[in-house]
Amino acid sequence: MKKIVFVMLAALALFAMPAVAQAKVKIGVSIPSADHGWTGGLVYYAQMAIKDIGAKDKNVEFTLTLADSPQKQVSDVEDLMVKGVNALVVLAYDSSTLTPTIKKAHEKGIYIVSVDRGLTEEVQDVYIAGDNPGLGKVSAEYMGAAMGGKGNMVILEGIPCVINSERVDTFKAVMKAKFPGINILDSQPANWDTQKGLEVMQTYLQKYKQIDAVWAQDADILTGVLQAYKESGRKEIKLMVGGAGSKAMVKRVMDGDPMITADVTYPPSMIYPGISLAVLGVRGQNLPGFIQAKIPSKVIIAAELITKANAAKYYDPKSMF
Numbered sequence: 001m002k003k004i005v006f007v008m009l010a011a012l013a014l015f016a017m018p019a020v021a022q023a024k025v026k027i028g029v030s031i032p033s034a035d036h037g038w039t040g041g042l043v044y045y046a047q048m049a050i051k052d053i054g055a056k057d058k059n060v061e062f063t064l065t066l067a068d069s070p071q072k073q074v075s076d077v078e079d080l081m082v083k084g085v086n087a088l089v090v091l092a093y094d095s096s097t098l099t100p101t102i103k104k105a106h107e108k109g110i111y112i113v114s115v116d117r118g119l120t121e122e123v124q125d126v127y128i129a130g131d132n133p134g135l136g137k138v139s140a141e142y143m144g145a146a147m148g149g150k151g152n153m154v155i156l157e158g159i160p161c162v163i164n165s166e167r168v169d170t171f172k173a174v175m176k177a178k179f180p181g182i183n184i185l186d187s188q189p190a191n192w193d194t195q196k197g198l199e200v201m202q203t204y205l206q207k208y209k210q211i212d213a214v215w216a217q218d219a220d221i222l223t224g225v226l227q228a229y230k231e232s233g234r235k236e237i238k239l240m241v242g243g244a245g246s247k248a249m250v251k252r253v254m255d256g257d258p259m260i261t262a263d264v265t266y267p268p269s270m271i272y273p274g275i276s277l278a279v280l281g282v283r284g285q286n287l288p289g290f291i292q293a294k295i296p297s298k299v300i301i302a303a304e305l306i307t308k309a310n311a312a313k314y315y316d317p318k319s320m321f
Helices: 007-014 037-056 070-082 095-107 132-146 162-178 194-207 219-232 247-254 268-282
Strands: 025-032 060-067 087-090 111-115 126-130 151-157 182-189 213-215 239-241 262-264 298-301 305-307
Touching: 025 037, 025 070, 025 268, 037 060, 037 219, 037 268, 060 070, 070 087, 070 095, 087 095, 087 268, 095 111, 111 268, 126 132, 126 268, 132 162, 132 213, 132 239, 132 262, 151 162, 151 194, 162 182, 182 194, 194 219, 219 239, 219 247, 239 262, 247 262, 247 305, 268 298
Parallel strands: 025 060, 025 087, 087 111, 111 126, 126 298, 151 182, 151 213, 213 239
Antiparallel strands: 262 305
């Protein structure tokens, strides 16, 4: 995705394989199916990592499973355990549902890399995610300044969960502390979903006569927001900010869309270094290129502001997201 927050870790892990023969390992990857844009990008980068690493190291066997429900993911992980995987890379469809199964896997000595949504217990060896509080902070600071510290705005949240709360709570805290003249009219879940974003925005437009800005938090939500706003015929909104850096929204920023002037990164490409670190970790290897650099137990990828000035470096027309 774009230029590229995962390059260093991915490159280090991919080219870590020395000339001597490596021990054979089995890596299971369990992630949600591509039910919206961000997860589509997730699947794309998981497949890329498996292809790249597999081409470099023939002693790694990958199994990728895609889940369309929490129960399907539990079943997938149980099947991977039966197949004798040495490591599991998981992005939980639902953290509370998956955690007990991952705990059993960890107790059996399976190396665990948890990506993005996290688990309800600390039963992973490595946790890698974007900076959720940072996404809220960067978005709020940009929007507050762009609005001149005054006006009415609405928020469309994601699925109610820990990472959504981290984003929204931080956003609201920054607004309260730095931009008290901005009035947050409403804040409702839109589930990182285009249709839900459309419905919530339709409700806001019916309920509030004056909206100056919208924080949609996510490209899929923002797509629905834009449709609702266009259909309403209203003209007063001056600023909309989504999130995660989809190519469609980055292109609008890059092209100088007067209403969509910024985005904030939360890259699905984080699955790539997650898979890479699982290979290193299960073999007990350190990060290459460093003396005694142990694999970290937690990796947080910074939330970066995308504006017209730097949008080109985040834009990849071939990306699935």
